[in-house]
Amino acid sequence: MIIQGTLVSSSGTFKSQIRVDGxxxxxxxxxLGQADITFSDDCLIFAGMGDIHIHARDxxxxxxxYKEDFCTAGAAAINGGVVHVADMPNNxxxxxxxxxxxxxxxHLAKRNxxxxxxxxxxxxPGTRPLSFAVPYKAYMxxxxxxxxxxxxxxLDETLSHYRGCNVSFHCEDPILLDExxxxxxxxxxxxxxxxxxxxxxxxQMIEKYDLKGKLCHYSVGEGLPLIREARxxxxxxxxxxxxxxxxxxxxxxxxxNRGKMQMNPPLRTISDRQAMLAAxxxxxxxxxxxxxxxxxxxxxxxxxxxxxxxDTFGAFxxxxxxxxKFTPEQAALFCSENPGDFVNPYTSPKKFGKIEPGYTASLxxxxxxxxxxxxxxxxxxxxxxxxxxxxTFPGSVEAVFIEGRKVR
Ligand SMILES: O=C1C[C@@H](C(=O)O)NC(=O)N1
Numbered sequence: 001m002i003i004q005g006t007l008v009s010s011s012g013t014f015k016s017q018i019r020v021d022g023x024x025x026x027x028x029x030x031x032l033g034q035a036d037i038t039f040s041d042d043c044l045i046f047a048g049m050g051d052i053h054i055h056a057r058d059x060x061x062x063x064x065x066y067k068e069d070f071c072t073a074g075a076a077a078i079n080g081g082v083v084h085v086a087d088m089p090n091n092x093x094x095x096x097x098x099x100x101x102x103x104x105x106x107h108l109a110k111r112n113x114x115x116x117x118x119x120x121x122x123x124x125p126g127t128r129p130l131s132f133a134v135p136y137k138a139y140m141x142x143x144x145x146x147x148x149x150x151x152x153x154x155l156d157e158t159l160s161h162y163r164g165c166n167v168s169f170h171c172e173d174p175i176l177l178d179e180x181x182x183x184x185x186x187x188x189x190x191x192x193x194x195x196x197x198x199x200x201x202x203x204q205m206i207e208k209y210d211l212k213g214k215l216c217h218y219s220v221g222e223g224l225p226l227i228r229e230a231r232x233x234x235x236x237x238x239x240x241x242x243x244x245x246x247x248x249x250x251x252x253x254x255x256x257n258r259g260k261m262q263m264n265p266p267l268r269t270i271s272d273r274q275a276m277l278a279a280x281x282x283x284x285x286x287x288x289x290x291x292x293x294x295x296x297x298x299x300x301x302x303x304x305x306x307x308x309x310x311d312t313f314g315a316f317x318x319x320x321x322x323x324x325k326f327t328p329e330q331a332a333l334f335c336s337e338n339p340g341d342f343v344n345p346y347t348s349p350k351k352f353g354k355i356e357p358g359y360t361a362s363l364x365x366x367x368x369x370x371x372x373x374x375x376x377x378x379x380x381x382x383x384x385x386x387x388x389x390x391x392t393f394p395g396s397v398e399a400v401f402i403e404g405r406k407v408r
Contacts, residue, residue, distance in 0.1 A: 001404070002032050003363070005039030007355055008046050010333040018045075020361040023403040028355055037406070042369035043398050044328050047355045048083030048362030050339030051313060053168075053216055053240055053289035055144075055306065056085070056117070059092030060104050068294040068382045070108055073310060074115035075380035076292070078408050081314030081397040083362040084352050085115060085292075086343055089122035089137055090145035097122040097147070099130050114402040116350060118343045120168065122147045125154050128161050133346060135166045137216075140198045141174035143264040144293070144305055150174055152201050159205050166345075167206070168214040171198035171223075172265060186258075186305075187250055187266045192220040195265055199223040203230045206237050213237040214342070217291045219245040219265045221275030224284055238338070240289035241276050243309050243316045244387065249273040259301035260387050263293065266305075277324060286338045288317070294383035308381045312388050314364060315372050318395025322368060336364070350403070365399040372396035 001020045006013060007028070017035060019027040039045060056073035057064035068076075070087075077085055087109070089096035096102050102121050109117035121130055123138040124147045139148035140155060149155040151174065159167070176194040183189045199215065203226060206213030215227065218239045230237055244263060249270045253261055261267060279285045290313060293306025300306070309316075317335055320326040340353015350360045372395070374388040400408035 001037070002035045003037045003045070004035035005043055005045045005365070006041065008044050008328045008332045009355060010329050010337055013044070013328055018355060020404045023361060025355060025359050025361045026357055028357065039365055039398065043365050043367050045355070046332055046364045046366065047336040047340065047353050047359065048402065049081055049313065049317070049335040049364040050084045050343060050352055051077065051082045051290050051292065051310060052086040052287055052339045052342050054085045054087055054292040054310060055091055055294065056087045057091045057294065058105070058108055059096070060108070061093040063093045064091055066382070067296060070112040070117060072380060072382040073292070074112045076308070076310035077115050078400050078402070079311045079380045079397070081364040081366065081400055082310060083115065083364065083400065083402050084118065084339070084343060084347070086118040086120060086135065089120045090139060090143070090147040095122045095124065095145060095147040097124050097127045102130060102134065114405065114407060116347060116352070118346050123158060123162065123167065125149060125158060127158060129165055135168060135342070135346065136162060137168045137170070139170040140202070141172040141177045141194070143170055143172070148174065156205065159209050159211070162211065163209045164211070166212040168216050169198070169202040170216050171195050171202055173197040173201070186262050190264060190266050192222060192268060192272070195220045196223045196226070199226050203227070203235060203237060206230070207235045211236065215239045217242045217245065217265060217289070218285060219268050219272060219276065221272045224275060224279050228284055238286040239284065240287045241280055241285040242289065242291045243312070244307055245273065245276050246280070247316070248387070259303070260297070260307070260385070262300060262303070262305050263291070263307050264305045280334060281326060281330060286334060287342070288334050289339070294381050296383055297385045307387045308383050308385065311379045311381055312374055312386055312393070314366055314397035315374070315393035315395065318366055318368055319393045322394040361401060361404040363401040364397070366395055367398035368395040370396045370398065
């Protein structure tokens with residue numbers, strides 16, 4: 001099969017063709033032959049986009065599958081133009097911290113092709129690395145689920161066993177969270193200082209144990225200089241940012257939408273939001289990662305934290321490009337290439353993130369001239385709502401290919 005159109009990578013945008021054989025890209029160039037599928041000039045062809053922070057909530061206990069499962073998360077991902085995801089370990093009961101649960105979850109995730117699921121393993125008090133390579137996740141303080149540390153000393157001791165591993169951090173300091181527990185609002189209960197203090201500690205841990213570190217859902221401007229400084233000294237740290245911390249801030253909160261707008265870490269100030277947009281543009285933030293956290297709307301209204309975002313991933317990227325003036329090349333970096341680099345050590349023989357021979361033939365095609373208004377009936381997530389309902393994005397997902405097959 002030959003696909004033709006405007007191809008985007010971090011190094012440039014050019015008209016070209018892609019030859020696909022089976023599951024893989026075998027050739028890329030301008031004159032490969034008669035195209036089987038041609039995309040118009042309104043469309044941009046990206047290497048398949050990846051969301052490396054989601055909560056699919058599927059496990060053998062099935063205790064959370066009324067909110068989402070691997071199958072509905074996969075359908076929502078395809079709907080949003082996402083071809084691979086990395087799933088968090090905190091929600092299954094028990095959390096996925098050992099080999100047998102990780103293997104069982106991998107087995108469940110495989111029943112639902114074609115989306116590729118990379119599964120994190122959790123780090124909790126007293127856990128140890130698995131015998132096979134996985135990315136790890138450490139919750140510094142309580143969020144949703146029972147996997148977290150009550151003190152940072154306990155985290156330090158546990159991490160001493162994970163030297164050299166790939167560890168992602170949920171950065172909220174448990175002691176400071178405790179100190180603010182009686183504050184009036186969700187935002188005041190989890191203030192910026194919790195994240196800043198946790199950032200300092202995570203960076204120390206990454207350096208001390210030579211981790212390949214990642215800071216999840218970054219949201220505070222004041223923490224960014226700490227990250228830049230650590231990187232300038234060669235500390236191996238990358239960072240995620242969510243659609244909600246780029247699009248919403250505390251000025252969007254009303255009495256009516258509080259439940260829908262609750263997540264950990266919470267919405268911050270306008271200046272934090274602007275700092276996140278600037279940091280994504282200049283590369284301090286490396287991944288658009290949604291923290292897709294589906295709960296029923298009733299649960300959100302009763303105070304549980306998290307927003308679903310997979311269905312709207314691609315449309316949101318068109319907002320970044322067209323309204324926020326990100327270049328398509330920047331989007332290719334934080335939606336395709338960097339997420340690919342993150343998961344590729346765990347996905348062999350599949351390889352994500354680039355439109356090059358040898359890579360998996362998974363592609364995300366965005367139409368920059370086809371606005372979309374987000375409507376509940378178009379969503380595939382089982383929780384059935386989106387914080388973007390009623391909002392019109394300037395472009396939409398035109399097509400999705402997964403391993404050589406057009407799936408949307
Ligand atoms: O860290 C998290 C976890 C997530 C969930 O629902 O599991 N919800 C959130 O808002 N933040």
